Amino acid sequence: MRENFNSKFGFILAAAGSAIGLGNIYQFPFKAGEGGGAAFLFLYLLFTFVFCLPVMISEIAIGRAARQNAAGSYRVLGHKRWSLLGKTGVLTGFVIFSYYIMIAGWILSYLFDYLTGTPAISQRFPELVANPLRVFGFAALFMAITVLFIARGVRGIESAVRLLMPALTILLLGLVIYALTLDGASQGLAFYLQPSADEFLKTSTIHSALSQAFFSLSLGMGALITYGSYMKSNQSIVKSAALIAIADVTIAFLAGLLIFPVVFSFGMSPSGGPEMLFATLPKAFESMGSIGPFIGFSFFLLLSVAVLTSTISFLEVITAYVSEEWQKKRQSAAIGVGVAVLLLSVLAILSFDPKSTLSSGFLPYPSGISVNYFTFIDDLFSGIYLPLGGLLIILFASYRWKNFKTELATGDDGTLKKISWLLDPMLRYICPIILALLVVISFFDKYFGIHLI
Numbered sequence: 001m002r003e004n005f006n007s008k009f010g011f012i013l014a015a016a017g018s019a020i021g022l023g024n025i026y027q028f029p030f031k032a033g034e035g036g037g038a039a040f041l042f043l044y045l046l047f048t049f050v051f052c053l054p055v056m057i058s059e060i061a062i063g064r065a066a067r068q069n070a071a072g073s074y075r076v077l078g079h080k081r082w083s084l085l086g087k088t089g090v091l092t093g094f095v096i097f098s099y100y101i102m103i104a105g106w107i108l109s110y111l112f113d114y115l116t117g118t119p120a121i122s123q124r125f126p127e128l129v130a131n132p133l134r135v136f137g138f139a140a141l142f143m144a145i146t147v148l149f150i151a152r153g154v155r156g157i158e159s160a161v162r163l164l165m166p167a168l169t170i171l172l173l174g175l176v177i178y179a180l181t182l183d184g185a186s187q188g189l190a191f192y193l194q195p196s197a198d199e200f201l202k203t204s205t206i207h208s209a210l211s212q213a214f215f216s217l218s219l220g221m222g223a224l225i226t227y228g229s230y231m232k233s234n235q236s237i238v239k240s241a242a243l244i245a246i247a248d249v250t251i252a253f254l255a256g257l258l259i260f261p262v263v264f265s266f267g268m269s270p271s272g273g274p275e276m277l278f279a280t281l282p283k284a285f286e287s288m289g290s291i292g293p294f295i296g297f298s299f300f301l302l303l304s305v306a307v308l309t310s311t312i313s314f315l316e317v318i319t320a321y322v323s324e325e326w327q328k329k330r331q332s333a334a335i336g337v338g339v340a341v342l343l344l345s346v347l348a349i350l351s352f353d354p355k356s357t358l359s360s361g362f363l364p365y366p367s368g369i370s371v372n373y374f375t376f377i378d379d380l381f382s383g384i385y386l387p388l389g390g391l392l393i394i395l396f397a398s399y400r401w402k403n404f405k406t407e408l409a410t411g412d413d414g415t416l417k418k419i420s421w422l423l424d425p426m427l428r429y430i431c432p433i434i435l436a437l438l439v440v441i442s443f444f445d446k447y448f449g450i451h452l453i
């Protein structure tokens with residue numbers, strides 16, 4: 001007997017846990033700051049609710065109807081050839097997980113530093129990334145914790161999220177309240193929320209908001225096919241998807257309310273990339289006086305919790321695939337996958353070590369910029385593959401799979417009827433066309449520096 005989530009809420013919590021992670025607390029605030037504040041926020045909300053929600057609905061429906069892993073699902077639904085799409089999704093998950101776990105390792109290392117009262121934490125980032133062994137050790141520890149939950153199956157996932165999601169919400173709200181009461185918080189809010197009109201139609205802002213929406217909602221690689229396969233049939237797919245998206249954008253928005261007031265109150269300017277989390281914020285915490293180490297510890301605990309519910313979902317996608325397709329026991333599959341991901345993570349870890357050839361300048365793009373290995377795979381798998389995978393998933397559901405509508409109606413509480421005038425044309429025409437255009441635009445922008453709009 002295949003397991004199910006115990007309750008409707010269990011499914012929503014788990015999927016929201018998958019969605020809420022680095023995408024929300026790390027990437028979103030930073031990208032919003034860079035992409036003209038409210039202009040980015042508007043595009044991100046538009047992409048999430050208009051173009052991503054239909055993809056999410058398709059993924060969950062495919063999984064729940066087939067009750068199989070991301071690749072096996074297409075076969076069970078009678079479309080064996082499409083399982084290639086599922087396999088590339090699982091592969092994408094594998095690759096993204098290999099650098100996600102590296103960042104999880106950085107976070108755990110910082111958490112450990114705060115716990116042990118290490119001085120001058122804000123200056124430790126260059127030292128940390130130049131020490132691959134330390135990063136690997138903490139990444140491996142994070143992986144071991146993830147494996148412990150996944151080895152226990154769907155029960156393990158459900159018990160984890162029931163504990164972790166409320167903890168995450170409380171930690172985040174507490175920190176936001178503290179941040180908003182700091183002197184100078186309003187400057188940070190102005191930077192975060194004031195729309196700058198000229199950013200609106202920049203190709204780079206559009207691309208950044210699109211890939212952000214897909215990554216943050218865990219879409220395009222089959223994570224929600226996998227979680228959907230454990231969802232009960234008496235639950236509305238459309239409504240659950242909407243709740244997951246609302247939870248995801250709310251947490252992202254709150255994270256910005258935390259980060260910018262802190263950064264600006266202490267007279268710092270928001271920096272790009274990992275610097276923000278691992279140097280700028282710790283520096284602000286250090287300026288806080290005696291409460292600083294406590295705030296720093298709480299912040300890295302919040303990140304660890306958010307990241308853990310996401311690493312659980314990465315590992316679940318691949319473990320479900322390995323155990324069902326290759327007929328392996330769940331426990332050994334989870335351990336085997338964990339080890340394999342860690343081995344691949346070495347490449348990501350080395351791409352931050354200045355001594356390594358994988359670091360900056362590793363690969364020149366035709367556009368002239370050079371990137372390290374990490375940025376290369378992030379651009380390819382997260383920036384291009386996820387929206388492309390999402391496009392193909394929606395095409396499969398809308399045009400190849402006969403029972404899509406029936407599955408959506410199963411367990412629905414009336415929501416579907418009310419919105420089907422909108423949902424039908426979205427699923428069949430609007431989303432596929434716009435997504436295809438966006439993928440092409442992003443591709444040329446990213447690799448060739450050609451701005452099609």
Ligand code: PHE
Nearest residue numbers: 019021022023215216218223
């Ligand atoms: N959505 C997660 C985040 O925002 C990342 C993720 C992507 C998790 C795909 C699972 C699958 O951090």
